[in-house]
Amino acid sequence: MVSIDDLQGDVCEGCGAPLPDDRHARRRFCSKGCYKRDYNDLEKRGRYEMRGERICAQCGGPIAANRKAGSKFCSDVCQVKSSLPKLYEYNKAKRRKDRAGRMCSHCGGPIGDHRSALAVYCSEECSLQHREKQRREKVAERRGSRTCGCGTPLSNDLIAKAMYCSRACNWKAYYHRHRDRMVQDMRDRRQKAKLRCEPVAGE
Structure with missing residues (x-):
């Protein structure tokens, strides 16, 4: 804003532009825009002075004059910090109600x-x-449903490929599958042992 002391001649107190020649004797501004801006500045300064020194309810710092009249906090951060305990208690009570x-x-x-x-x-x-x-x-x-060869149902604790309920049933099934081969192997071993025990002719 232009100071009155700096003005020279008949100029606008708001922008410093020259006033028209056919102006009123008490006219101070060149247009309604300059008049409104000056009026708003005066009103704003008056509001700031009326608010005086205000202290933040959260951090204790000063509250800027451009904060609105009902402000209790110096910034939005302090406002959020102040609301956190209440918000925590509210959410805690809500959780208890929802979880009951x-x-x-x-x-x-x-x-x-x-x-x-x-x-x-x-x-x-x-x-x-x-x-x-x-x-x-x-x-x-x-x-x-799985059943062992002996008629006993298989437990689900056994592996997926299990076919027998116990080791005994597994061995029995193995014996029946390979019985002929096992008997033949036994006969061959006996024959070899007999040959080793017979004396050689001419000795």
């Missing part, structure tokens, strides 16, 4: 508030047990 009445999907017990909002089990143990149960059900569904 939740039941474990495995054991049916209540799920504590310390568990996450998406938790469906009351503990890690129940989570592992439920997953193991689902795994066994999927394995049983995929493998179907």
Whole structure:
């Protein structure tokens, strides 16, 4: 804004432009725009002076004069920091309300508030047990009903390629499959042992 002391002659107090010759004797501005700008500047300075020295409620620093009249904080950062404790308590109460009445999907017990909002089990143990149960059900569904040669149904704990319920049944099946070859090998070993034991002719 141009100072009155710096003005020379009949010029506008707002922009310093010369005033028209046919002006009113008390006219100070060349246009309504300059008049409004000067008026707004005066009003703004008056508002700033009325606000005086204000202290931030969060950090204790001074609040700038260009902050609005109802400002309690010097910046948006301090405002957010001040609202964090209230926001934390609000969210904590909301979580407790939302988590009330939740039941474990495995054991049916209540799920504590310390568990996450998406938790469906009351503990890690129940989570592992439920997953193991689902795994066994999927394995049983995929493998179907399997029966050992002795008539005993095979357990789902056995590997997918299991054909026998025990080592004894496995050995019996192996013996029946290779019985002829095993008997022939035994006969050959006996024949070789007999030949080694017979005396050589002419000795």
